[in-house]
Amino acid sequence: MEYFVIIISAIFVNNIVLAQFLGICPFLGVSNKVSTSLGMGAAVTFVMAITSVVAYLLQYYVLVPLGIQYMQTIVFILVIAALVQMVEIILKKVSPSLYQALGVFLPLITTNCAVLGIAILLVQKSYNLGESVVFSVATAIGFSLALVLFAGIRERLELEDLPKAMKGVPIALITAGILAMAFMGFSGLV
Amino acid sequence: MNKWQTFTKGLIKENPTFVLLLGMCPTLGTTTSAINGMGMGVATLFVLTMSNIVISLIKNYIPGKVRIPAFIVVIASMVTVLQLCMQAYVPALYETLGVFIPLIVVNCIILGRAEAFASKNGVFSSALDGLGIGCGFTLSLTVLGTVREMLGNGSIFGYKFIAGDGILLFVLAPGAFIALGYLLVIFNKLTAKMK
Numbered sequence: 001m002e003y004f005v006i007i008i009s010a011i012f013v014n015n016i017v018l019a020q021f022l023g024i025c026p027f028l029g030v031s032n033k034v035s036t037s038l039g040m041g042a043a044v045t046f047v048m049a050i051t052s053v054v055a056y057l058l059q060y061y062v063l064v065p066l067g068i069q070y071m072q073t074i075v076f077i078l079v080i081a082a083l084v085q086m087v088e089i090i091l092k093k094v095s096p097s098l099y100q101a102l103g104v105f106l107p108l109i110t111t112n113c114a115v116l117g118i119a120i121l122l123v124q125k126s127y128n129l130g131e132s133v134v135f136s137v138a139t140a141i142g143f144s145l146a147l148v149l150f151a152g153i154r155e156r157l158e159l160e161d162l163p164k165a166m167k168g169v170p171i172a173l174i175t176a177g178i179l180a181m182a183f184m185g186f187s188g189l190v
Numbered sequence: 191m192n193k194w195q196t197f198t199k200g201l202i203k204e205n206p207t208f209v210l211l212l213g214m215c216p217t218l219g220t221t222t223s224a225i226n227g228m229g230m231g232v233a234t235l236f237v238l239t240m241s242n243i244v245i246s247l248i249k250n251y252i253p254g255k256v257r258i259p260a261f262i263v264v265i266a267s268m269v270t271v272l273q274l275c276m277q278a279y280v281p282a283l284y285e286t287l288g289v290f291i292p293l294i295v296v297n298c299i300i301l302g303r304a305e306a307f308a309s310k311n312g313v314f315s316s317a318l319d320g321l322g323i324g325c326g327f328t329l330s331l332t333v334l335g336t337v338r339e340m341l342g343n344g345s346i347f348g349y350k351f352i353a354g355d356g357i358l359l360f361v362l363a364p365g366a367f368i369a370l371g372y373l374l375v376i377f378n379k380l381t382a383k384m385k
Contacts, residue, residue, distance in 0.1 A: 019363050021219035022289075025298065028214065070274060073292045074266040081259065113215050113296040120289050165378035169211055170371045177367030184364065 003134050005190055010138035012186040016114055017146040018179060023114030027147060028172055030105070032158075037151040041144025043105040045137060047087060048118055051080055052136035055119035056129050076119050084109050114143060150179060196315055200322030206299045207330035208377045213299045216290045217331060218366040224347045227335025229283045231328025233272055233291060235321070238300050240268045242320035245308040261304045266295045299327060338369050 014020060017027050023044075030040045055076060063069050088106045091099040109115060118139055122132045153175055162171055206212045216234070221227040244264050252260045273291055276284040284291060294300065303323055308316040339345055342360035344352035359365045 021215050021363070021366065022293075024214040024218060028211075070270060073269050073273065073295055074263065077262060077266050077295050078259070081262065113293045116296050117289055117293055120292055124289070163375075165375045165382065170374040170378065173367045173371030173374065177364040177371060180364035180367055181359075184362065 003131070006131060006135050007138040009190045010135055011142040011145065012183065013190050015142045015146055015183050016117075016139050017143055018176070018183045020117075022117040023112055023143055026108065026112055027150065027176070028169060030108075031147055031151040031154055031172075034148060034151045034155065037147040038144070039101055040105045040108075041140070041147050042101070043109060044112065044114065044143055045140035047084060047106070047109050048115055048136045048140040049133060050083060050087065051115055051119055052122060052132045053129070054079060054083060055122065056127075056132045059123050072120070072123070077116055080115055080119065114139075146179070146183075150176065153179070193315065193318060196318045197322040200319070200324070200326035201329060202326075204323070205326045205330060206323055207327060207334075208374060210299075212302060213297045213327065215293065216297065217334065218370060220287055220290050221331055221335040221338055221366065222361050223339040223343070224332055224335040226283075226286055227331035227333075228328060229280075230287055230290060231324070231331040233276070233287070234294055234297060234299070234327055235324030237265065237268045237272055237294050238303060238324045238327075239317055239320035240271075241265045241300060242303060242308040242316040243313055244268070245304045246311060246313045246316035249309045257309065258301075258305070261301060261309075262295070265300055265304070269294050299323065334366075334370055334373060337373065338365055341365070341369070 010016075016022050017024065026040055026044075031037050058075060058079060059069075059072070063072060063075065084106055088099075091106075118136050122135055125135075127135055150172075154172060157171060157175065166174075200206070202209075204210060207214075207217050213234070216230050220230040241261075241264050245261060248260075248264075269292060272294070273284075276291065303319060307319045311319070336346055338360045339347075340356070342356045342358060342362075342365060344350055344354070344356040357365075360369060
């Protein structure tokens with residue numbers, strides 16, 4: 001039951017993009033087409049699941065025993081950067097077809113604040129290992145959901161005749177606002 | 191380009207939020223009130239200026255191939271310094287800004303300036319560049335924070351000017367997107383007129 005609450009809360013109620021404002025850059029940047037946003041979503045889910053395990057182990061088996069929790073930011077960002085590189089290299093060797101699909105998105109993920117954000121958040125919420133993994137995968141699904149929905153809307157927006165000053169990012173932001181409003185409807189769920 | 195222009199270009203012409211559209215996460219996430227927006231802006235200004243100074247000092251000793259990881263370590267150290275200082279002196283603001291303080295590390299503005307400016311210029315110019323871009327960022331965050339606080343709460347910097355509540359939506363998540371969207375429209379209109 002607890003896992004169920006975490007999943008619903010992470011996907012709908014506290015959606016990482018629309019309620020917590022993490023990962024806005026890919027949200028605005030890679031959301032022009034539904035197909036690319038699906039690829040980005042899959043890549044983020046993959047990396048986030050691994051990051052959550054690694055962040056959990058680092059925090060409770062390295063940083064806490066040594067008493068250096070203040071080094072969290074430096075350690076996490078370096079490990080995430082290295083991890084993304086490693087995932088890229090391994091994917092290239094083991095599964096070239098998956099690499100073909102996700103490859104372009106992987107380097108972008110290092111600077112995706114959602115990944116570092118999730119590592120810090122799950123330490124803040126003091127989840128155990130199982131909860132951490134469930135939480136981060138659910139969050140990543142929430143991210144993909146928001147991205148794909150938004151891409152669907154933007155594909156249509158391109159055909160609209162808009163005032164010049166509103167074209168591009170401004171109208172995208174206003175649309176995102178309305179989407180966020182729709183997601184607020186879920187807030188009574190949990 | 192003279193020194194004065196190095197400083198002032200960040201305010202309007204290369205404003206990180208309204209022109210370059212960088213660092214969107216803290217821009218949307220922390221501007222629930224004018225004072226929070228300003229706090230976030232000043233925190234970023236500090237990290238940006240310090241990391242620009244350090245990187246321009248050590249730029250000749252970093253091998254080209256590992257320069258991005260080296261920049262990230264410098265930036266992350268500055269963020270850690272900032273975290274410790276904020277916890278000691280302004281714990282209330284640190285609590286409000288929460289996860290966005292450690293996330294300054296992945297703010298693309300800072301790595302962008304390190305790569306585009308500090309790694310090619312002297313210490314003094316880099317410091318000025320960091321101050322200028324940082325002030326531009328602080329300015330736009332304060333403006334967005336003020337607009338949201340005015341509409342959502344009927345107050346500016348905590349001083350109420352209307353009785354009762356405002357349009358609560360603007361303090362909540364959707365208001366952030368909508369307010370920034372319309373501010374961008376106004377900014378685009380104004381800059382188009384100036385040209």
